[in-house]
């Protein structure tokens with residue numbers, strides 16, 4: 297059976313790679329892509345999802361636009377890492393198909409509630425605003441989901457937006473708090489794991505050698521990230537965050553995950569969005585898993601394998 301999946305995202309160059317992986321595989325039944333303001337404003341993330349869908353030839357997948365601002369904070373942005381339009385060096389273009397009329401939070405509720413309990417997985421690649429709004433409206437959604445696989449948070453790595461906070465959690469800490477306090481089972485792939493997955497020239501060339509538009513798009517995103525990482529951070533190789541979520545759904549054995557109790561700091565200005573990840577917890581007393589490590593070579597191999605099959609019937 298295919299894996300019923302919804303992807304909530306804020307594309308975003310690494311979101312774009314994750315989306316192309318999910319569009320490319322026949323192991324996933326992609327029920328919807330929902331978008332949220334994050335890396336760039338919400339109108340741009342929704343448009344970008346439509347662009348990436350068209351590049352993949354997957355207009356069978358509906359796109360629903362969601363929250364244009366966090367629950368209680370001003371919208372953030374990370375355009376310097378994703379390009380002003382959120383697509384790196386790729387220029388936006390008019391798509392054949394746009395977003396659906398239904399708001400993302402309503403679509404999330406409808407699509408999950410119409411399936412049997414414990415069936416649908418939700419991937420979150422951006423701030424958790426849409427899911428928090430959906431849970432406020434339909435609290436039983438939390439236990440209806442099979443699992444939430446979220447890119448967010450940091451423990452041993454420290455933060456990438458402040459000393460202790462990772463961008464997705466920092467951007468809407470209140471939403472992350474509501475999601476992590478709900479009965480939802482959440483697998484958190486934070487910087488401790490995603491910083492282990494690094495772009496390299498050899499890895500980019502492997503993707504460039506694949507002769508289709510989704511692979512060319514991903515290669516362009518990776519080249520952009522690599523350049524920006526060197527310019528802004530001064531590191532040699534860019535981390536690939538969001539694609540880890542799709543890799544986890546397809547191949548969880550590539551990740552070293554441990555039970556944890558994960559809480560989010562919402563009150564302090566200094567440590568806003570810090571994730572307090574407590575390992576001293578009995579597995580039966582928590583619904584959270586925290587990723588400590590990942591087999592990065594296998595993740596890149598998977599990305600290549602998936603993109604090589606992009607364009608085949610799903």
Ligand code: BDR
Pocket residue numbers: 308309310311335374377421422447456462463464537538
């Ligand atoms: C996360 O922040 C965003 O800029 C990326 O798309 C990723 O989801 C990494 O901290």
Ligand code: CA
Pocket residue numbers: 305306307308310311334335421422538
């Ligand atoms: Ca993202």
